[in-house]
Amino acid sequence: MKQSIGFVGLGQMGQPMALNLLHAGFELRVFDVREERLTPLLEQGAQRAQRLEDVTEPGGIVVTMVPDDRTLLAVTLGEDGILRRIGQGGVHLSLSTVSPEVAAQLARVYGEQGSHYLVATVLGRPEVARAAQLSIFLSGHSGAKGRVLPLLQVLGTHIYDLGERVEVANIVKLGYNFLIATAIEAMGEAAALAEQCGADRAQFLRMLVESPLFKGAVYEGYGRMIGERDYSEARFPVAMGLKDVELVLRVAEHARVPLPYAEIVHEHLRAAQMSGPSHEDWSVLADFVMQAETGAAAAARAGR
Amino acid sequence: MKQSIGFVGLGQMGQPMALNLLHAGFELRVFDVREERLTPLLEQGAQRAQRLEDVTEPGGIVVTMVPDDRTLLAVTLGEDGILRRIGQGGVHLSLSTVSPEVAAQLARVYGEQGSHYLVATVLGRPEVARAAQLSIFLSGHSGAKGRVLPLLQVLGTHIYDLGERVEVANIVKLGYNFLIATAIEAMGEAAALAEQCGADRAQFLRMLVESPLFKGAVYEGYGRMIGERDYSEARFPVAMGLKDVELVLRVAEHARVPLPYAEIVHEHLRAAQMSGPSHEDWSVLADFVMQAETGAAAAARAGR
Known part of the structure; x- marks a missing residue:
């Protein structure tokens, strides 16, 4: 038994x-x-x-x-x-x-x-x-x-x-969640650039995973969501993602490892949480690439 | 004929x-x-x-x-x-x-x-x-x-x-090279964190590509090189990578798309170019995560 x-x-x-x-x-x-x-x-x-x-x-x-x-x-x-x-x-x-x-x-x-x-x-x-x-x-x-x-x-x-x-298993898992977050941010930035320059956003991310360079659930799954700007299927909600990225930053600070990529993702996830419905998937942070800049620019202008 | x-x-x-x-x-x-x-x-x-x-x-x-x-x-x-x-x-x-x-x-x-x-x-x-x-x-x-x-x-x-x-085909290609660069940077940061916290660097990146999350030539190939800190097989030399990231930044500036991830990669690639043998693979930038911070910290201390 x-x-x-x-x-x-x-x-x-x-x-x-x-x-x-x-x-x-x-x-x-x-x-x-x-x-x-x-x-x-x-x-x-x-x-x-x-x-x-x-x-x-x-x-x-x-x-x-x-x-x-x-x-x-x-x-x-x-x-x-x-x-x-x-x-x-x-x-x-x-x-x-x-x-x-x-x-x-x-x-x-x-x-x-x-x-x-x-x-x-x-x-x-x-x-x-x-x-x-x-x-x-x-x-x-x-x-x-x-x-x-x-x-x-x-x-x-x-x-x-x-x-x-x-605690090593916790750190490894946080490290992987950090890598997922960075992939989302990177796809968001790249898609914004491609779109702004006249390429089709969804096609840009689709061609990527059709190449042998980028495969796997992260680029394929989140890539589709970011390409189509459809964040309604919450694989992982914004609030959970924010919690994990905050844990990553805390661990990094304690270990004295600089993680500039984590800081940027954190900023964009916070912007997403403040302005969007909280049940959306955390890949919505990809859409805050432009907004965050607009906000920063506005703040800079106001500070002048 | x-x-x-x-x-x-x-x-x-x-x-x-x-x-x-x-x-x-x-x-x-x-x-x-x-x-x-x-x-x-x-x-x-x-x-x-x-x-x-x-x-x-x-x-x-x-x-x-x-x-x-x-x-x-x-x-x-x-x-x-x-x-x-x-x-x-x-x-x-x-x-x-x-x-x-x-x-x-x-x-x-x-x-x-x-x-x-x-x-x-x-x-x-x-x-x-x-x-x-x-x-x-x-x-x-x-x-x-x-x-x-x-x-x-x-x-x-x-x-x-x-x-x-x-020019769309140029932009798409630059966008993909940017995504490769961000993946390298992210793996470098994550590996540094994992290692600093007591995990095995090479194992950390190996387990990642054994999962269904991250597949493809970028995470598998560069992941192995970063995990083992072996940048001698130059898939793409530092100088070429730096050229492409500089093109990306110029396009982004022109299109008014903020690319914070590209700026960080650019900084680390420049650090790699200044200090390493130029025939090394551009994934060596992953090793400048810590050095760059040390440099920044030193500069901050000197400025006090």
């Missing part, structure tokens, strides 16, 4: 992952603050954790896929939280894209009580999670990794062990 | 393209200031043009693949140049990545004498040219395009007609 596992956070990513674990024969106790998210899982045999405390079993495994540092800290360190209940040998496996500092902090406090906090960040959109084809970056205490490998093998195709430093 | 064509500029890109034309049965009159470049073509039956003027036949087609604006203007407008000899109905097909202004200027002067200047910029490295798998962006006078299509069909797999505005 497979193990019984706690699973907290059944949103766009958590839900397909939890379903895959169920289908692979794991027993799940599931928790989410939004009740309706539990329905598809309960229908497939998951057990509802009435309260957060019910999700954790002493010495067991709890998986979390929550949106940000604040939520992770709440479900972990709160009165009914995972840390207090997981006990000796228990493992908290965190899949979220959160800050490296929080990862390091949690690994420390878990370690002090003889339990483990592991990080496994994942690369892929909800449909990739559904197809169990995620890339997974695992870091933390070596001894505990063996216990979570069977789960991770259900969830993804590529599993990379990045060593003992628990 | 196939047509006899003039071909000027038999460097890394021109040579494989000219060879493919020969093999497809075109007769070629070839010219290059560097004699030794002609050898492989003469061996395959090309005719040597002793002087530049011999390359052009009245009413014929001359193809040029030269490194920059200056060389293109010299072979075109000089005393023995193509313009004076090509006559009524002749076609000058320019494959080089040069400035849009020069393209527009040349199209105008050719048009005034009843001949045609067409632009066909190409995307792909020398081995792609050798395999006749280039992507080709064609723009200029519609009536003249039919005459060069049989040549282009020999050289590439994708041929895009971008309309009558002759």
